[in-house]
Amino acid sequence: MNPPAVEQVPTFKLYGDGLDWPIADLLHCETISARSRVFQWEIGPHRHADLYQLLYLHRGEAQIDIEGHRQSVRQAALQFVPPLAVHGFRFSENVEGYVVTLAAPWIEQLRAQAGMGQELFQAPVCLLAGEERGYLYRLFQALQREYAGPQPGRELMLHALANVALVWLGRRIQQHRAALQVPERGREVLARFQQQVEACFRRQPSVEHLAHAIGVSVPQLNSLCRRLAKQSPLQIIHQRVLLEAKRNLTYTSMTINQIADALGFADPAYFARFFRRLTGQSPRAFRESLATGPVV
Structure with missing residues (x-):
């Protein structure tokens, strides 16, 4: 199946929610199943104007379509999606994992603070978790728990946990690119x-x-x-x-x-x-x- 033309691809804040950002937070976190179950485990091709997404697949299978490139992932992995990248997913019903959506200013601020290059978060990438599978699962689980519960220091904890995830992502992207560009x-x-x-x-x-x-x-x-x-x-x-x-x-x-x-x-x-x-x-x-x- 050919990918839809760009002008035909819907633009969402969150898939199915229209263009208005529904919350005051600069971050949104939910389980993969929470949204995909509503759409019969398939998220059609779409894009986000000014949002970054981290999709952590912990268990199950995901068919990932990014800019017309389709792959099947059956092991723990982190899929990074930058703004305006056309993406869609189909999940198995036993899927387990999390989706974290971040407003663009958050990424830019972290990138500048961490001394990471402007090009680092511009392209989609899928990174296998490997031996860090348990570490990432606990990290995203903690993010979801903080996001769901109004506890003292919630915003501070959300920032801290999301920043840990983004630094991990940035480091792994750098390693991934270095491996593809061997001197x-x-x-x-x-x-x-x-x-x-x-x-x-x-x-x-x-x-x-x-x-x-x-x-x-x-x-x-x-x-x-x-x-x-x-x-x-x-x-x-x-x-x-x-x-x-x-x-x-x-x-x-x-x-x-x-x-x-x-x-x-x-x-x-x-x-x-x-x-x-x-x-x-x-x-x-x-x-x-x-x-x-x-x-x-």
Whole structure:
């Protein structure tokens, strides 16, 4: 389905509430289910003229459509929506989470106080909560509790909790952008590391040795490999050793003991354990399986 033309997209303060901001607060907080249930779990494409929204999905599934880009989210995540971004949602009936709507001046004030760039909160972004799932759930739960109950110091607490959420968001956006814009030098370092692995994997070099050879620290190399190759340096080395072991088992008549020795294993039994740990079968079983089907 094509997204609606901009002039056809309704503009709301809160979805379904027309153009008037219904409360005196600069913040509004509610559960996802409170509003989406009324609309049969679907919030049609719309936009907000001068409001930012944080949608925290804790449990369930959300179909998120932002500016015509649609994705399905099935794990804890925070969706950030800036003003005028056309967005819509469809939720599963077991959805659990919160929606916080903030007036634009609040964001601008916080951004200036925190020394964050003007461009930081201008584009939509969906950030997976990961290990911080529990932390975010407690944070948004506290926001909802403060918003719902007229207690002493309510406004102060709302500001404090919302600011914590926004600082978390700002930091994660910065990290997200940095991960998408890896410096060219990082790619060059990874290429040099892979060249070193190729040159000496049969000796099973240590990560420390290879890091020293290419002129970086072990923590730097570890961070770089995980970010660019999605593996640790040691995993990269092990995968290259494993590839050579499979080649030898497939295309040569070398014995398993000879292959182990050629790949730097002092003990053939240790080679067998290494191979089984990475493939789920012994070298002998792998070789025997070649007669019954293709190697995967």
